[in-house]
Amino acid sequence: MEFERKRHNHTHMNIAPLVDVVFLLLLFLMLTSHLIQEPAIKVRLPESKTAEAKDETIKTVSITKDGKIYFMGKRVDLENLQMVIREDLKDLEKDFLRIKSDRDANVGLLVNVIDEVRLSGVKNFSIVTERR
Incomplete structure (x- = not known):
């Protein structure tokens, strides 16, 4: 005598395409976030031990x-x-205004720029440096 087995229909959801899409989105976001840069004016900033990094849109x-x-x-x-x-x-x-001066730029010119910034009426400004 043969017994009939009950067949269970299991529905499987293949999530491999979903994982692929998530990884592609992650890769896209990681790559595009590094492409956001400031205007390409070549300036080598001086170094400072107390420098702070801020990601605000500030006049420069x-x-x-x-x-x-x-x-x-x-x-x-x-x-x-x-x-x-x-x-x-x-x-x-x-x-707020920031002043970015190349470390090899003339210090006298930097002082003149600071004077012009003050004479223009700007109260809040800083000189940008890089952390050592």
Whole structure:
């Protein structure tokens, strides 16, 4: 006498395609997050032991090794810097400005830029350095 076996229909869900999609999304996000950079003005920052890293969108004045001045990626003369800062910043009392100077840039030019920033009315500014 033969007994009939009960057949159980098991439904299996293949999650391999789901895992593939998740890994592709993760890879995409990891790669694109590293592509977000500041304007490509070549500046080697001086080093500091007390430097802090901030990821805010802040108005920036850059000074290159050869003495060129840039405000938000656009070339500016020292004489026009004060006017350009006043036009761009909305609230000179509250807005923040950072100064990025190449470590090999002329210190006298850096001091002149700081003077122009102060004369423009900006109260909050800092000089950017790299942590040692």
